Amino acid sequence: MPNVFLFDLDMTLVDSSALAHLRRSQMWNAVRQNMNLIRAFPAQGRAAPHELPALLRADGQAVGIVTSSPEWYATAVLQQFRIPYDVLVSYGDTENHKPDPAPIEEALRRLGIAASRESLYIGDDVGDVEAAYHAGLASVAVRWGPTSIFELSSSAPDIFMSKASTLLRRDRIGGRGYIGEALTSKWPFHSHWGSILHCDDEPVVYALGRYFTASDPRHATSPLSAAVLSLKNNDSQAQILGECVGRAVALFDWNPDCIIPVPMKPSQERNRFKELLESASDHFDEDIEVELSGLKTVKEIDGYKQMNALQRAEAIKDAFDTDYTWSGAKILLLDDVYTTGETTRECVRILNANGAGEVRVMAIAKDQRVFSRKTCSACGRSMKIRENHTTHEKFWGCSGYPDHCRHTEDF
Ligand SMILES: [Zn+2]
Structure with missing residues (x-):
């Protein structure tokens, strides 16, 4: 065919x-x-x-x-x-x-x-x-x-x-695809640079695949999303996710001196990255050190999930600290899901303030926008997500714009 x-x-x-x-x-x-x-x-x-x-x-x-x-x-x-x-x-x-x-x-x-x-x-x-x-x-x-x-x-x-x-x-x-999706799905897979998803610059952020939330129809057919979700509660997927992280680190053209996970909240007893990083270290150079407690949380934040981006950035300021002086070390910061990046940016800021040479971020998965089809209530055409050029705020605009329809709705 x-x-x-x-x-x-x-x-x-x-x-x-x-x-x-x-x-x-x-x-x-x-x-x-x-x-x-x-x-x-x-x-x-x-x-x-x-x-x-x-x-x-x-x-x-x-x-x-x-x-x-x-x-x-x-x-x-x-x-x-x-x-x-x-x-x-x-x-x-x-x-x-x-x-x-x-x-x-x-x-x-x-x-x-x-x-x-x-x-x-x-x-x-x-x-x-x-x-x-x-x-x-x-x-x-x-x-x-x-x-x-x-x-x-x-x-x-x-x-x-x-x-x-x-x-x-x-x-x-x-045989192409993202390394995290391919390995958790047991697809035939050729590793290559495109198998790591480049998500952001300043700091540089990579992800090993896509995270589909439970409301996304793609969630049901995404073993990576299921594995990342279960990691919050138990270590049943720590082995395979560790293999994803380890093989991705080995594939990198940038060799860190040290890998540090985003820190747990003080109230959490289990470090969800502990077993995962033990499994990961089977796959990369033994010169790379894993420092589980390289960062610690010093401020617990209530209701973080309900905040908007601005409130989050404010709330998370000085939430983390480190006991080490990093003396120019190249550090790979590990997180599970990369969403808007406030947590990782604050972690990177603390590490840089304490002597890190360069910090890059590896997330196991990048969260994805749900593709929902929306029809215009004025004319029945489909609507598109558009952006206001001045305020950069997103809104729904009718695809009939400008000739047939000028209807818009809040995003
Ligand atoms: Zn319309």
């Missing part, structure tokens, strides 16, 4: 960043006059992104383009860069648009192919990942787009791709 490769166009196959502002403002006349500003991305490995459709088709694969841009624009870009395709779905072809699955479903319908996880949708932003999820395809996010790693890792695709040529190795794509 052949794979189908459906691609987003802008910032996935071609670099149209010079026209991003004009496209967002729907100033299509100005876009039309400046098509020469669209660039090819440079080659990565043995292919540049815009060459992928031709290479895949030459290999007998079906290729489609699914874009939210108008048809005249898409066909002009595809012609300009000599990108071949079997099907093109553009803005006018469907009533609903990404992250709604309608455009992807329309492409599959025209190809006469049923949706399956063997087919891939390749895009650069969160809406692409979400549309692929709703359509029942595997999602691939490319790392050369403008989306921040925090945004992308919070709505993580099934596969992160930092090099275009990866897509040409179908034997390898099958």
